[in-house]
Amino acid sequence: MKPNFVRKIANWGNFPMVEKEMKTEESLDKIREFIRTNNEVIARGNGRCYGDASLGEHVFSTLRLNKFISFDRINGILECEAGVLLADVLSVIVPQGYFLNVTPGTKFVTVGGAIASDVHGKNHHSEGCFSEYVQEFSLMNEHGDVLTCSRGENQDKFWATIGGMGLTGIILSAKFQLKNIETAYIRQESIKAENLDEIFNLFDESVNWTYNVAWIDCLQNGGKLGKSILMRGEHALKGELPSKYSKKPLHIPKKMNPSVPFYFPGFVLNRFTVRLFNALYYHRQSRKQVNSIVDYETFFYPLDMVNNWNKIYGKNGFIQYQMVIPREHGKAGMKKILETIAASGNGSFLAVLKLFGKNNLEAYNSFPVEGYTLALDFKVNSGLKKLVAQLDGIVEQYGGRIYLTKDSMSKSSLTGYLKNVHNPKFVSLQHKRILNNHH
Numbered sequence: 001m002k003p004n005f006v007r008k009i010a011n012w013g014n015f016p017m018v019e020k021e022m023k024t025e026e027s028l029d030k031i032r033e034f035i036r037t038n039n040e041v042i043a044r045g046n047g048r049c050y051g052d053a054s055l056g057e058h059v060f061s062t063l064r065l066n067k068f069i070s071f072d073r074i075n076g077i078l079e080c081e082a083g084v085l086l087a088d089v090l091s092v093i094v095p096q097g098y099f100l101n102v103t104p105g106t107k108f109v110t111v112g113g114a115i116a117s118d119v120h121g122k123n124h125h126s127e128g129c130f131s132e133y134v135q136e137f138s139l140m141n142e143h144g145d146v147l148t149c150s151r152g153e154n155q156d157k158f159w160a161t162i163g164g165m166g167l168t169g170i171i172l173s174a175k176f177q178l179k180n181i182e183t184a185y186i187r188q189e190s191i192k193a194e195n196l197d198e199i200f201n202l203f204d205e206s207v208n209w210t211y212n213v214a215w216i217d218c219l220q221n222g223g224k225l226g227k228s229i230l231m232r233g234e235h236a237l238k239g240e241l242p243s244k245y246s247k248k249p250l251h252i253p254k255k256m257n258p259s260v261p262f263y264f265p266g267f268v269l270n271r272f273t274v275r276l277f278n279a280l281y282y283h284r285q286s287r288k289q290v291n292s293i294v295d296y297e298t299f300f301y302p303l304d305m306v307n308n309w310n311k312i313y314g315k316n317g318f319i320q321y322q323m324v325i326p327r328e329h330g331k332a333g334m335k336k337i338l339e340t341i342a343a344s345g346n347g348s349f350l351a352v353l354k355l356f357g358k359n360n361l362e363a364y365n366s367f368p369v370e371g372y373t374l375a376l377d378f379k380v381n382s383g384l385k386k387l388v389a390q391l392d393g394i395v396e397q398y399g400g401r402i403y404l405t406k407d408s409m410s411k412s413s414l415t416g417y418l419k420n421v422h423n424p425k426f427v428s429l430q431h432k433r434i435l436n437n438h439h
C-alpha cells in the first residue's frame with residue numbers, strides 16, 4: 001500500500017464506499033504527526049467490519065504495524081503489533097500447540113480490530129469475548145502519548161477501548177493469553193433441526209460444549225420456521241484423531257482456496273437463488289446427525305475458504321445485520337425477526353445463530369449480553385432500509401441491541417451501550433451518523 005493518498009475505501013460489505021485519505025505508517029513519530037495534524041482520525045485494521053466503523057475523514061491503516069514482539073512458549077502469552085492478522089498469529093502458534101481463546105468467523109482480522117470490536121466466537125457462552133484474554137495493550141491517544149492500558153494501569157482507557165470502535169485512540173500493540181491444544185483438529189457434531197423449538201432445545205442441550213453455532217434457513221416459514229443445522233465442537237485430543245492426521249497432529253493440510261474474480265451482476269442473487277442455496281446446504285447432510293473430525297480452518301473459518309466472496313453481492317454491496325435478544329425473550333424475538341425476514345423476501349444466505357453467555361460487566365462497550373444472537377447478510381437494495389427499520393423495531397421491543405462492527409444503517413438507540421468514547425480527534429463515519437441520528 002502506498003503511504004498516503006486519497007482513495008475509494010469500503011469495508012467488507014462494500015457499503016458505504018467513500019473517497020477519503022488513507023495513511024499507513026510504522027514509525028511512532030509519523031503516527032503521532034498524523035494524529036496531531038488531522039482532526040477526525042480513525043484507525044482501520046483489515047476492513048473486515050462490514051459497514052462504516054473504520055471509515056472516516058482521515059483513515060490510519062494499521063497494516064504496517066505487523067511485527068511480532070514476543071512469544072512466551074511456556075505460558076502461552078503472545079505480544080505483537082496491532083496490525084498483525086489473526087491468520088498470522090495462528091500460523092505461528094498452532095504448530096506450537098496453542099490456539100486463540102476467542103476467534104471470530106474470519107481469521108483475516110487484526111489484533112487491534114479484535115480488541116476495538118471486542119469480538120466473540122462460537123464459545124461466548126463458555127469462554128466470553130476476546131478481551132477476557134488481553135493482558136495489556138498500548139494506545140496512542142489524541143495528544144500522541146503512548147499509554148500502557150491494562151486492568152491495573154490506565155483502567156479507564158482499557159475498558160473504554162475494549163469494544164470502543166477505535167474512538168479512544170490507536171491501539172499500537174497488545175499482549176494476550178493463548179489456550180493449549182493437543183491437535184489442530186476439532187471433534188464436530190452436526191445436527192439438523194426442523195424448526196425453532198428444536199434448535200433452541202439443541203442449544204440448551206449443548207451448553208457444556210465449548211463451541212456451538214447454528215446456520216438457519218431464514219426463508220422458511222410456518223412449521224419450518226427456524227429450520228437449521230447446529231454445529232458443536234471441541235478441540236480434538238491426540239487419541240481421537242484418525243491415523244491419517246495423527247502423525248502431524250498440529251499441522252493441517254494446505255488448501256487452494258478459490259476466489260470470486262469479479263463483482264457478480266445484481267440479478268444473480270435473488271430470493272430464488274438464495275432458496276436454492278439453502279436447500280442444497282441443508283440436504284448436503286442426509287442424516288440427522290453427523291460426527292466428524294475436521295481441521296480448525298474448516299470448523300472456524302468456512303467463509304475464508306472462498307477469497308473475495310463479498311463480491312457475489314454485486315457492486316452495490318451488502319450489509320450484515322447482527323442483533324442480540326436477551327435470553328428470556330430469545331424465542332419470541334427470533335420468531336418475530338425470522339417471520340419479518342421471510343415476509344420481506346430479502347433472503348440471507350448466511351444466517352448464523354449463536355448463544356451468548358453472561359457478559360463481563362466491566363467491558364461495558366462490548367456488544368454481547370446473555371441471549372441469542374443472529375447475524376444475517378442482506379444485499380443492498382431499495383427496500384433494505386425499511387426492513388432494517390422493522391428489525392430495529394423488533395430488537396428494541398425485546399430489549400436487545402445491535403453489533404456496531406456490522407452496522408451501517410441502524411437506529412442509534414440500539415447502539416447506546418457505547419460509552420466514554422467521545423473525543424473530537426477520533427471520529428468515524430459510523431459515530432458521526434449515530435450522533436446525528438440522536439439529534
Ligand SMILES: Cc1cc2nc3c(=O)[nH]c(=O)nc-3n(C[C@H](O)[C@H](O)[C@H](O)COP(=O)(O)OP(=O)(O)OC[C@H]3O[C@@H](n4cnc5c(N)ncnc54)[C@H](O)[C@@H]3O)c2cc1C
Pocket residue numbers: 011012042043044045046047048049050053054062082083103104105106108109110111112113114116117118119120121122164165166167169170171172303405406428
Ligand atoms: C466473514 C466474517 C466473519 C465475522 N465473524 C465474526 C464473529 O464471529 N464474531 C465477531 O465478533 N465479529 C465477526 N466479524 C467482524 C470482525 O471480527 C470485526 O469487524 C473486526 O473488528 C474486524 O477487524 P479488522 O482488523 O478488519 O478491523 P476494521 O474492520 O478495519 O475495524 C473495525 C473497528 O476496529 C477499529 N480498529 C481497528 N484497528 C484498530 C486499532 N489498531 N486501534 C484502534 N481501533 C482499531 C476500527 O476503528 C473499527 O471501529 C466477522 C467479519 C467477517 C468479514
